[in-house]
Amino acid sequence: MGSCTSKDSELPQAPPSKTSLKRQQTAPPTVVLPPETAANGSASAPAAPPQPQQQSLAQTSDRDVKILLLGSGESGKSTIVKQMKILHKDGFSEAEAYDYRPFVFKNVLDCVKNIINAVSDLAPDLVAPEGTEPELDGEPGSRKHILAPDDLRRILDYEHTVNTDEPFSAEIAVLIAKIHGYPEIFGFIKHNQGKFYLIDSTEYFCSEIQRIAQPHYVPTTADILRTRKKTSGIYDFRFNMGSSTVHMFDLGGQRSERKKWIHCFDNVQLIIFCVALSEYDQVLLEESSQNRLEESLILFDSVVNSRWFARTSVVLFLNKIDMFANKLPYSPLEDHFPDYNGGDNINKAVKYILWRFMKVNRFGLNIYPHVTQATDTSNIELVFAALKKTILENSLRHSGLLAAA
Numbered sequence: 001m002g003s004c005t006s007k008d009s010e011l012p013q014a015p016p017s018k019t020s021l022k023r024q025q026t027a028p029p030t031v032v033l034p035p036e037t038a039a040n041g042s043a044s045a046p047a048a049p050p051q052p053q054q055q056s057l058a059q060t061s062d063r064d065v066k067i068l069l070l071g072s073g074e075s076g077k078s079t080i081v082k083q084m085k086i087l088h089k090d091g092f093s094e095a096e097a098y099d100y101r102p103f104v105f106k107n108v109l110d111c112v113k114n115i116i117n118a119v120s121d122l123a124p125d126l127v128a129p130e131g132t133e134p135e136l137d138g139e140p141g142s143r144k145h146i147l148a149p150d151d152l153r154r155i156l157d158y159e160h161t162v163n164t165d166e167p168f169s170a171e172i173a174v175l176i177a178k179i180h181g182y183p184e185i186f187g188f189i190k191h192n193q194g195k196f197y198l199i200d201s202t203e204y205f206c207s208e209i210q211r212i213a214q215p216h217y218v219p220t221t222a223d224i225l226r227t228r229k230k231t232s233g234i235y236d237f238r239f240n241m242g243s244s245t246v247h248m249f250d251l252g253g254q255r256s257e258r259k260k261w262i263h264c265f266d267n268v269q270l271i272i273f274c275v276a277l278s279e280y281d282q283v284l285l286e287e288s289s290q291n292r293l294e295e296s297l298i299l300f301d302s303v304v305n306s307r308w309f310a311r312t313s314v315v316l317f318l319n320k321i322d323m324f325a326n327k328l329p330y331s332p333l334e335d336h337f338p339d340y341n342g343g344d345n346i347n348k349a350v351k352y353i354l355w356r357f358m359k360v361n362r363f364g365l366n367i368y369p370h371v372t373q374a375t376d377t378s379n380i381e382l383v384f385a386a387l388k389k390t391i392l393e394n395s396l397r398h399s400g401l402l403a404a405a
Contacts (some may be wrong), residue, residue: 031321031350031371065246065391066267070303071274072296073285074199076319076374079225080274081237081250083380088239092224100219102162103229104205104212109160110228111202112176115189116152118196123188127152141183151175173213180206190330194281197288200323201226225375241388270391271309273300274317274374277324277353281331291336293353301360304367315387316357316369318350322376 069077085091092100119126128134128145135145158172179185189198204226211217219227235250279292300316303309329344333352342348354369361367370386373379 031347065244065269067248067270069250069272072299075274075276077250077274079374097219100224100227103227104219105160105168107228108205114198167215168213170213173209176209197285199228268312271314274319276320277318278320281336304361304365314367316367317372319372319374321371322373
């Protein structure tokens with residue numbers, strides 16, 4: 001059996017032009033994608049590579065479906081896998097949820113320490129001089145010297161490793177809640193996020209710190225979905241879809257992890273490439289001078305124009321639409337991509353980013369975009385319901401049990 005599906009076994013039809021973003025609770029903004037989004041370029045695709053000599057990671061049968069989750073770090077790949085566990089494996093047991101506890105604590109500390117270090121570098125006037133009390137009089141939002149140096153040092157000195165079962169310090173939680181409550185800190189993050197590294201869940205975790213610091217805290221499903229836990233290597237998550245077993249591979253997105261991907265390129269029916277829309281004004285963890293959306297574009301270019309994927313269909317998840325919509329009014333897209341001229345119109349902004357990704361598809365792979373919010377289970381359930389038919393048909397064509405159209 002060849003290493004890639006044939007051209008005839010690509011997804012048979014593009015998704016509808018209107019991407020559903022309904023939620024059971026608060027719905028994220030609806031974005032209408034252009035009616036023709038699957039690329040069918042006239043350029044010749046590169047020749048498919050020979051069968052790799054190394055053994056495939058998954059010993060899959062002809063009826064199994066092999067899906068690669070690709071994308072740069074923090075694009076939402078691991079969150080998609082968590083959603084598959086919720087939707088297809090009855091979610092997380094209490095013991096599994098408890099295992100996430102130290103990672104939640106680490107996320108909280110990483111967020112706050114990064115903010116403190118950034119304030120010290122970029123807005124030192126927010127810190128009171130040594131030996132003086134913070135100055136909290138005046139109009140909230142425009143004050144200076146609001147942070148006590150001793151409080152900042154106590155937070156920076158506090159360590160909580162992922163190997164301990166200790167609860168989060170209640171004293172440190174109080175300090176974090178106090179700092180997070182200052183409107184000046186909110187304004188600082190809002191206007192400087194592109195200058196330092198910060199995970200997307202910062203606001204969520206800081207606002208939940210008092211609950212998280214309870215002695216018998218167990219992470220909720222919402223906490224787990226927002227917990228950043230670096231993917232190292234390759235993780236194979238398996239679940240049933242119809243009569244097929246789906247092997248969904250979550251691959252490390254940081255630069256140091258990408259060299260490991262080559263082992264996964266055998267017998268791939270589908271790629272799901274995740275892009276965080278909200279990363280347009282953020283920088284890489286690995287390289288603070290590199291824009292994260294530009295990095296995703298470079299990676300996407302290398303995937304869709306790779307000989308390994310010459311006959312593989314690609315689903316493009318334009319993810320984190322909720323965060324993108326929230327920040328677009330105060331962090332203009334054109335500040336980071338000068339050729340954009342649509343202002344804070346969410347539809348125009350998403351279509352522009354989609355256009356940038358489609359433009360690098362030089363060999364005309366079929367690319368099917370969906371606007372997603374990976375932390376919203378109902379949204380991901382709807383998206384995968386729309387994908388289910390095409391995934392299963394693709395699997396049957398790959399196995400020769402269904403004639404190509």
